Amino acid sequence: MSMPRLSLPLTLTATALATSLALGSAAALAADGPLRGNIRVVIGSSSTGGDTYQNSAIVVDQLSEALDLNMKVDAVGVSAAYRALDRDPRGNTLMIFHDQAYLGNQYGVEGYKDPFENYIIGPTIAINPGNAYLVPKDSPYQTLDDIIEAVGSGETVRVAIQPGGVSEIGYTALKNAIRIEHPGMEDNLVAVNTGSQADKNQLLFDDQADLINGSVQANEQYTRLPEDDQKAMRFVWLTARHDTLQQANEEGLGQTDRETLLQFVEPNVEVTMGEGENFAFDKEFFFLYNKDMNPEIVEQIDATLEEIYAEGEIQEAQKTSFFIPDFMPSEEAQAHLREKADRYADIIDSIK
Numbered sequence: 539m540s541m542p543r544l545s546l547p548l549t550l551t552a553t554a555l556a557t558s559l560a561l562g563s564a565a566a567l568a569a570d571g572p573l574r575g576n577i578r579v580v581i582g583s584s585s586t587g588g589d590t591y592q593n594s595a596i597v598v599d600q601l602s603e604a605l606d607l608n609m610k611v612d613a614v615g616v617s618a619a620y621r622a623l624d625r626d627p628r629g630n631t632l633m634i635f636h637d638q639a640y641l642g643n644q645y646g647v648e649g650y651k652d653p654f655e656n657y658i659i660g661p662t663i664a665i666n667p668g669n670a671y672l673v674p675k676d677s678p679y680q681t682l683d684d685i686i687e688a689v690g691s692g693e694t695v696r697v698a699i700q701p702g703g704v705s706e707i708g709y710t711a712l713k714n715a716i717r718i719e720h721p722g723m724e725d726n727l728v729a730v731n732t733g734s735q736a737d738k739n740q741l742l743f744d745d746q747a748d749l750i751n752g753s754v755q756a757n758e759q760y761t762r763l764p765e766d767d768q769k770a771m772r773f774v775w776l777t778a779r780h781d782t783l784q785q786a787n788e789e790g791l792g793q794t795d796r797e798t799l800l801q802f803v804e805p806n807v808e809v810t811m812g813e814g815e816n817f818a819f820d821k822e823f824f825f826l827y828n829k830d831m832n833p834e835i836v837e838q839i840d841a842t843l844e845e846i847y848a849e850g851e852i853q854e855a856q857k858t859s860f861f862i863p864d865f866m867p868s869e870e871a872q873a874h875l876r877e878k879a880d881r882y883a884d885i886i887d888s889i890k
Contacts, residue, residue, distance in 0.1 A: 571605070571834070572629065577630055577631075578610060578631050579594060579598050579610065579634055580612050580633050581611060581614070582615065582634075591611060592861075594634040597664070598610070598634075616649060616650075623827075628832075633825065634823060635823070636824070637819075637875075638702070639653045640654070641703045641879075641882070644882070645701065647701070654876055654879070657826045658826065658831060658836060659825075659872040660827050660839065660840075660871065661840055661843055662865065662875070665821060665822050665862040665864045666753070666821045666862075667776065667782050667786060667821075667861075667862055668755050668821075669708065669776065669777045670754055671752070671776075672749070672760075673750075673774055675767075676766075676770070677772075679748070682774045682807050685749060689723060689726045693726060695748045696728050697729055697750070697751070698737075698738040698742065698749070699730070700732060706751075707819055707885070708751060709729055711885055714888050718812050738752060739752070739757070743769055750771075752771075758791050758792040758793075759792060773799070774802065775803075776802040778803055778821075779818040780818075783796070785862050786857065787857050791860045822864060836868050
């Protein structure tokens with residue numbers, strides 16, 4: 539009597555086979571690689587509700603699974619994150635932050651060392667295209683051009699920012715544009731330095747600021763409120779490049795679709811840098827490592843992330859949360875971010 543034939547699973551598709559091989563390769567990296575034990579990933583934010591934590595968690599969860607290691611995100615804030623990273627050259631403490639890592643140093647904020655000299659810059663992982671500036675919904679300023687013209691004609695406009703980083707770079711660029719278009723009037727644009735997004739929002743609610751830095755993720759909900767609501771606000775500017783925001787999902791975020799958000803980026807909103815160039819800024823997230831960490835760990839994380847991004851699942855998770863996938867391996871990321879830092883240093887220097 540012949541044996542019954544076993545029922546075989548459906549033939550693997552090319553994509554499934556590639557994914558299977560990639561997972562096997564990542565598992566091999568975990569087994570043979572230098573990264574060992576529990577891995578703490580500190581971030582330059584103390585909030586578990588902000589974009590730094592959300593973005594880091596997406597990436598770290600995927601890395602943890604691919605490497606079969608216990609990796610956890612720890613929202614400790616900038617100073618504590620750098621201290622933790624400084625103490626651990628073994629690779630059991632890694633860090634994820636964004637452009638504020640170098641902007642803080644360029645602005646001279648205490649506690650910010652030059653990251654290119656004092657740390658290893660690791661791979662980039664994502665862009666948040668939602669860095670934004672908002673006014674009260676009943677503001678007389680309908681556009682950013684209105685604000686530039688008002689300041690240029692002598693009006694004082696107060697801008698709530700968190701000093702020394704991504705929150706301030708847009709303010710700096712706006713002040714520089716006023717300096718170029720209305721020389722001598724730029725001091726009418728006044729920074730109101732504060733801390734968290736909640737603090738910036740409250741200044742707008744209390745009529746202590748005319749314009750605030752915010753984000754699509756944090757502030758879109760307030761743009762849906764009726765004009766007579768004290769908390770109602772509207773976007774006038776997103777600093778992201780047009781081509782970056784164009785990569786977001788069509789539905790955008792909340793009740794604001796991508797086409798609506800594209801109205802607030804260049805070329806629809808122009809902030810001149812002079813010589814025919816306009817300012818735009820993509821908020822990028824990336825790894826930082828202890829300067830003395832084993833370079834083989836750098837290679838291991840690069841190789842694993844390259845496989846993860848090749849699979850494609852992480853991109854969907856990022857775009858659902860309004861992040862733009864942005865993987866660059868460490869060497870490429872170092873060159874890119876250093877060039878970016880140098881480019882924006884010129885704007886910072888122009889208004890000192």
